[in-house]
Amino acid sequence: MNYFNLEAEQAALGALLIAPDLIYESILIPEYFYHEDHKRIITAMLHLRDNEQMIDTVSLGAALGSNLHDIGGYSYLTKLSQSVPTSGLFRSHERIIKEKYLLRTGMQKIREIYSGGYDEPKKFAGELINIAEIIMGQSKIEGGLRHIKEGLKDHYDSIEGRAFNGKPTGYSTLGVDLDRVIGKWQKQTLNIIAARPSVGKTAALLNNAVINGKEALAVAIFSLEQPELQLYDRMISAQCNIDGSRIKSGKLSDDEWTKYTIGFTGLADLKIYIDDRPGLSVQEIRSEVRRFKKTHGEIIVFIDYLQLVNGGREFANRNLEVGYVSSSLKQMARENDCPVIALAQLSRGVEQRQDKRPMLSDLRESGNIEQDADTITFLYRDDYYNQETEKKNIIEMIVAKNREGEVGTVEMINLKNYGKFVNYERAHSITDH
Template identity: 30%
Template sequence: MNMLDLPEELMHWSPEAEAGVIGGLLVAGAEAYDAVGDVLKSDSFAVGLFASAYAAIESQVLAGKTVDLVSVYEALRGVDEDAAQTLVELNRCTSAYVGMRVLRQHAEIVAEKAASRSLQRAAGEIKGIAADETMTVEDRIATAQTTLEKVSQPAAKSEPKCVDTFVTGFIDRLQDIADGKVQPGIPTQIPTLDHMLGGGLKGGKQIIVAARPSVGKSSLAQQLCLNVAQQGHAAAMFSMEMGCAELTDRTVANLGRIRLDAIGNGKLDEGEWGRVSEAIESMRALPLFFDEQPALSLGDIVSRARSLKRKHNLKLLAIDYLQLCSSGKASESRHHQIEEISRGLKALAKQLDISIVTLSQLNREVEKRTGGRPVLSDLKESGAIEEDADVVLMLWRHKVGQFANTIGCAVPKNRQGRVGEFALHFEGPHQRWTESTESLAPLTKQMGRTNSYTEEV
């Protein structure tokens, strides 16, 4: 085997460092793995044999087995046609090992060279993306940014810490919250929901709002964005169903208590005309952003969200809705596409320290159920939606009135707080949502518990 017979894009490597790390693992086994395991993966190695050897060593260490030259050689038999040469190369690695003192340094060199190769490959991919005229310029930029971000993710360099090291920070944080110096979250202005969320919307969380069509989930998401923006925090709504003009109409109706249908046909009464100016002046001061591009991809969402975070310190992003997002992997099933988007949004919430409210459709089974009350299994197309969510809100029509509806809101999943249900008051003509005092007794009896804690960890 000629270790130097590498493709041109893999020439960023250090043969001495790679051999030294593999040698250290062969000689010191688990002790050496503990020193390098947090910065290396098998694909960190440029040489195929070393990558295979690292994977075999890692497997044996994690299984509690002994690591030595013979056991690793046996695990690698068949990987290389020249078994004798494989043994020779592994034996050379043990000679390259110079001790635990510099092993970590060698591992960091291997990791740095791997990152350099990844960057070089990404540059080639970006060049191809830039030349792909089947995509719009905006889509090419978003895809290129996503490609580059995959390279820029830092390897984990921390190690587990004793809980004692977190106690002081916990006490200080708790005291700051108790003294009112720090908000536990951004209030949604819906008291029961804020209570369940432990004070309001928090960074790093993905909240799923699910309902059948026309129940009002888009309007509720817009109300949450408006409530957050009115408190001075930047909020954005990416709507793949409605245009910015329609979102603006709804905002004016909400702020001015103006009939939405009157805005649509221009037949406002005298009082409503006066309130239009007041609503518009209120809107001008709001850090509220709308996006109307249809079929957003995960890359599009990431690019736009990062820009809003950098320019305006985005705190809340609402996406309307998950099943309308597009995927660049047309060959995959829709189930897997939705799974990838859902997990990408959860990762984005953590990276940017924002709350993401993702709207989702429910399947038709809920319509066959008496009362139309949804359950988690009604989430459409992918179980990953439920798995990735920190909080799930499920809406249904509880009572239809002439001017307003009572909407039931169940919270069947809440990782960091209470589960239960409460009623919402929805004024359709004004697109306004507030909490309702209406009883949801039938739902309480069906679920069998209210305001209990979820068992999920």
């Protein structure tokens, strides 16, 4: 069995030379290639892409520098460009290259396990299962973004079994006060929402996604932490005002079933798409979003969460990888003329202070996040830390960075049993219902 395909590698590189725009949709990274010369060439191509330079034989030769001679000079680049008549089979060649890479890495990991000398069958089997799951997840070709209507059908089965009117332009945030401070989500911006675990980041994302869906936007959600059915639990709870524990149990009253049916129908009509594949690389997300943009036009992208996005290659340290991911997401926002909202985890340093309101220095493995982000909003709940607080069910949204506007703190009501965020003026009628 061959663990590489040099012809596919040559064809893919040749297609990128004759159709350079494919680099923005490609998921190829140097590690996927077997031939060292091809690794050097794709590295140079990605460098040109990241610096927004056109890819052709001349610019590629310059980017290769001293490596140009090692790969065979311009004559080899010309040979690559002439190796395929069209770029029509690029996706097929790209898939072959990745599959061969997965075979190589899988076999290497199996050899490492074998040489490790495990004397416990369960531990040995567990390592093999872990490798199999990783390879299966990374080799998944089908799937990707899926319309919420399709997913909600599964959710139904699951639960049955168990502006221009004086407001800021842009796309709505979670609430009117946050709209006023941030100026809404603007196109070509990277926006970070950060908090400690269990404060409400994912709930904020889902609330905001539904708001944007109701604005007729096409919404892409990349959920690297939770499977889509769990997201539907939370979305249904928030939209239908049904206690989350009731949704999880499936034991709904007649009144709750009525609410569920109405909410289900309303959500299914929204243009919300969810990709819940774990371990996605930033290259895979960029490729998916580019195709999504071509299909839908006006889009907004949510990512849960930034530190779970794979950098797609080796880095000297974790901070560099997170920094690369954040800068790539910023470029993705610009490429697709859309807002990108990414959740981020905060470090434990917050817990060590008397005042536990987050600060910019608390961004975990911050890398270039602070530099790349156009807005950074921290979520803080005083009742999370202090049960005697007078601010029960109130969440503070601390806008700590805003490249184009003001900073400051706004407050919303946090209905935790629904996973719902509401403005003050709406809170009275909902909580009294």
